[in-house]
Amino acid sequence: MHILFLTDNFPPESNAPASRTFEHAREWVAAGHRVTVITCAPNFPRGKVYQGYRNKVWQSETMAGIRVVRVWSFMSGNEGFALRTLDFVSFMVSGFFAALFVRKPDVIIGTSPQFFTAVAAWAAAAIKRKPFVFELRDIWPDSIRAVGAMQNSRLFDAIEKLELFLYRRAAAIVSVTHSFKRNLISRGIDGTKIHVVTNGVDLDRFRPIPKDANLEAELNLAGCFVAGYIGTHGMAHGLDTLLDAAVLLQADPRGADVRLLLLGEGARRDALIARSRALDLTNVIFHVAVPRGEVARYWSILDLALIHLRKTDLFTTVIPSKIFECMGMGLPIVLGVRGEAAEIVTGSRAGILVEPENAAELAEAILDLKSQPRVLQEMSSAGRSSSERFDRTFLAGEMLKILQTLPRRR
Template sequence: MKILFLCQYFPPETNAPASRVSELCRCWAQSGEEVTVVTAFPNHPTGIIPPEYRGMRFLREEYFGCRVLRSWIYATPNKGFFKRVLSFLSFMVSSMLVAIFRAGKCDVVIATSPQLFAGLAGWVVSVLKRRPFVLEVRDLWPDSAIQLGVLKNRMLIALSRRLESFLYRRAALLVPVSESIRDAIRSHEVPEERLLVLPNGIDPELFFPGIRSSEKRKEIGIGEEFVVSYIGTHGMAHGLDRIIEAAHLLRDRADIHFLFIGEGAKKEEVVRHARKLGLERITFLSTQPKKEIPAWYAASDLPMVSLLDLPVFTTVLPSKMFEIMACERPILMVAKGECARLLERARAGMVLETNDPARMAAAIEELAGDPERCRRYAEAGRRFVLENFDRRRLADAYLERLKQVAGKGE
């Protein structure tokens, strides 16, 4: 089967959509399917295109058996509403042109949110190619932008909601990444037969347990300290300033070190906050290559997953929680909703439903003093994720539904 996938993000970018799309497409290519990905030149979240990609309008690449077609994008940092919208629109237009004129024939067209302009591009391409349209819903837009205070104009909100409903009605198959997102889509009167819940998963060949006392600890100049880490996008959704406040409350604990890895809209603000408080036992690193993330988790004693206390974030399942579990590390989760329930079901960590810094600091001290409990969390998490969220099995289930939608089923 010939699969055409439109997604703004793709490796070497390391965010959740890039990981999900690349791993699914790699699995399908390994199964003998012809996969074409239309994506942008890498720039997330800094807005800086790497030197090897600069000055190009179009590029053809290969990625583990997949054909990758890169189209032009107005690259901008992952902050500032209007510049981000311009970036989204630029990819919408350029991806449509590349998909229509350079991608060739296909049996199905898939587009992935969170931003809906990529979905609109996918629908247009599907109409012109006369092929079924599949929309992945990784986040509820425009709800997330509204609740974060990014989208405030009533007219733009109304237009965004109309676009959301339009795409939901036009898709032959909608693929939410959580049951909560599926329930939200149902409110648009989407029939059950057009829904497939397909959560994020892990590549067990990439994410596996490592050695705690690794070279990574030496790189940041720490020894046997208890390392609390946050690895991922430093965005508006994550409430990282509250983790900095918790670190401040633990400033006298010489045996506890905080590690932040990643970039994003709030990175500079978080770093300034830590410096203003005079925190010494804290390290900030830029985004690391995907292949090195398991080693950084291995060097961590307590990775964190943090989301703001907003209704829209009760629907999400952050991909990093699966990666942490696969690396056999306990999780301290500051979140409510489906991800919190899943972590408790897995018995893979501690859940705090409040982002109160004092509660965070107390939880960190509690777990730092109980290595046996951390070990149990870590082992349970790895068992759970391998049994339920192996990306290869998820990709197979997805492929079967795609074949049905495209009329290619047996």
Template sequence: MHILIVSQWFDPEPTFKGMLFAKELQRQGHRVSVLTGFPNYPGGKVYPGYRVRAFQRETMDDISILRVALYPSHDGSAAKRVLNYLSFALSASIGALLVERPDVAYVYHPPATVALPALVLKLLRGVPYLYDVQDLWPDTLAATGMVKSSAALALVGKGMSGVYRMASRIAVLSPGFRTALERRGIPAGRMDVIANWADEAQIRVTSNVNSPSSQWPLGLKGKFVVTFAGNLGKAQALETVLNAAELLKDRENIRFLLVGEGVEASGLAKEAKARGLGNVFFVPRQPISEIGEFLARSDALLVHLRDDPLFEITIPSKTQAYLMAGRPILMGVKGDAATLVAEAGAGLAFEPENPAQLANAVIKLQSYSPTQRQAMGAAAAKYYSEKLALNVGARRFGRALFIASLSKPRVFGPKRAADVVISALALAALAAPMSVVGILIRKKLGSPVVFRQMRPGRDGELFEMYKFRTMTDERDLDGELLPDAQRLTRFGSLLRSTSIDELPELWNVLKGDMSLVGPRPLLPRYSKYFTEEEGLRSVVRPGITGWAQINGRNTASWDDRLARDVYYVKSCSLRLDAKILLLTAAKVFRRNGVVVDPESLMQNLDDERHARGAL
């Protein structure tokens, strides 16, 4: 599979989904190319060896890269930041027309403007895309104060909803992100929760933590050291650490170490000095290749963010590095991040911006024996290795990208147009005959004439499916409905054998719940019994008829029917649809493979697979 990575940032810039990610996808058998800008992050100046030009092609580790022009900037100016984002989006939209057409695009967000080249790829070149949401817009814009206009935030929100709906697949970094997008109408079945990984290529956790280091501050040897490593900004609310340190200043063996830089760094250092906090140490930002030693030499690693609802659904990126380092974690973030640490058995959580709780957590962790803390660190490393590591995440992305590639814009667009035209014409032409059928059903079987039932549609979203009624409401002495075979009359059998009972589904097709051709929508309770491969049937809209219906219909086994559904999804084309429609018409005319009471021939899927699993 040919994957195009679309990202404003790429190596040699520091980025989560850069060369490390591309090479892992390549190692797993995919062909990878990149559409990106000229490197200028985080300083806002173009890196040595590069100069901004319209386009530049290069190859790094057998990966083809197309760099496009942008306005280099990354300072506090909102206008310059907007110009930086928009210039890349416009240049990349042109670049999207120049790269070799991939099977699928991987799109890294933020910034949200990267959606523009993604839409160009889909609308002009028929390339489906997976949208990797690392930052919720407009939520983040509002929380950070970057945008204060409610009208502007609402406009950004509408734009992002459109981008999400156009995406064939969406990756989010936490369950909370998925819930937030569900509230905006994005189907849960279209989203994959794939957490970030650490920079495994550069972060090296030294095995000899007692080795001398010129960067390790004097006064920490032999102490219980709690380390925070990363950005010292407003969102981190690190005054909480100073307040906790003040509560613990009489405990001679406890020290706090803050490693990094940021807008709050100098203020925090001055405040610590003014308050006489000799138990708080500061070290400037370290190269990522050297941060591993700081993590390994620490007794506990601290994560902390301001107490804001937005942060309850995120997992700070340092969490993965801390887990990989195999040290106990003190998690000062509510929600998904705290849940992750608890699930891993990797540390203790405390309420953010609560110095007393942080101090108590430090005391509690220190009270554990070295063996207990080592076990906690080992659990952290094991959890990272098994669930969050690069090879694990990239494999999940590979699967998600494959599923996204099945949503073929050049097929799905015309297919939907044909569905609308044909179903509208058929409903108009069959209005009179369907009315007659309705009158006969009312007379022979009772009311209501139309049978309604919830069924899973595309992406597993439930919809109400319509069919003509074919059974009576006869009940036993206890008021329970009789078995289907006893309630199915000769008239109902005729409706089923001629497929007349399916005609109301044309309304489902017109509405967009279904397609003329696709996997038949089964009962919702069956879904949990599908294998991962069989779950692919939800990538497309369910159909009135399908590949399984012309290859055995109700006489085929469940395994065969579901396998044929998956074949259709993988092979979906307008030609195949036309073939299925023609063969369906022939089978209906000849009444081949018709079983009016399927339960008389085979078990329900859930019963069959439950029984199979019990053996």
């Protein structure tokens, strides 16, 4: 089978969509299938082309047996809704035309969170008369409304109609959460074509490893109890709560040796750094994003992983993919997310829950766990054992089964 996959994130970018697509495609190639990925020059999250790449109309490379076609797009970092939308739309157009030149695909997949990529995949599938699969990673545009990034209700309604159109036209929808599936069914989408393949973890890469002593020394963290957030510093993540918790920890004698590490990029990063300086926080360390291959080293120096989203009903349907990396690493989790993500963490006994955007509860949870090394060890072991249910190789196989059941012509 020849699988054509459209995504605007792909390695060497290291965010969750890029990792999921690459790891699934790698497994499909290993199973004997052809995979062509259409993407853009790597530029996430700053909107700047990575070293060694150019923003060209067409360039091609092979990565782990995957044919990767990179097309031109307008690039924007976190410079406002209008520019980001132009970024998305430009890739939609370029990706669509590139897909027309890919010979004999058997199925065409478009992935969200921004569904303009799915529009390109649907259009190409319609012309080529092949099944269109919508991989649903986020209920977009609801997530934009949840963080207040779009106020125009008419525009929102128009985008929502386009969203429903794509769901109805898809031969199959692959959702990353059961909550998303329930949401779509409640809006009239045929539940028989909605399949759930959660995010997962590459257990060969994310496994328990000793603390990286060199990295601890470099960041001046030796002898400290380190709680860390690794990931996008975006509007959805509510990371001001971590700074508010840092204020409380800095004022508490029990928190004298506690440090918070925030690693990553995103729309809120500069503002968070400025606020940390204004609060005179000496217990918070900011670090730029690192290549995907380096992430495990940084996870290794943490005693606790902090995973947090803003307190909104929509985010009860979200499962942050970093949960599975932490479980694979055997890293205890403090989770500020409700809903399906909370069920996974508590069900696996890999961590504890705190109320989203509750800094006092977060600070107290960090101090409480710091004083209970035995509990931390139990969480570590439980998380590692449970991570096997979310092995990326297995999940890639489950998605492949869905693709193989689709008719070759539509």
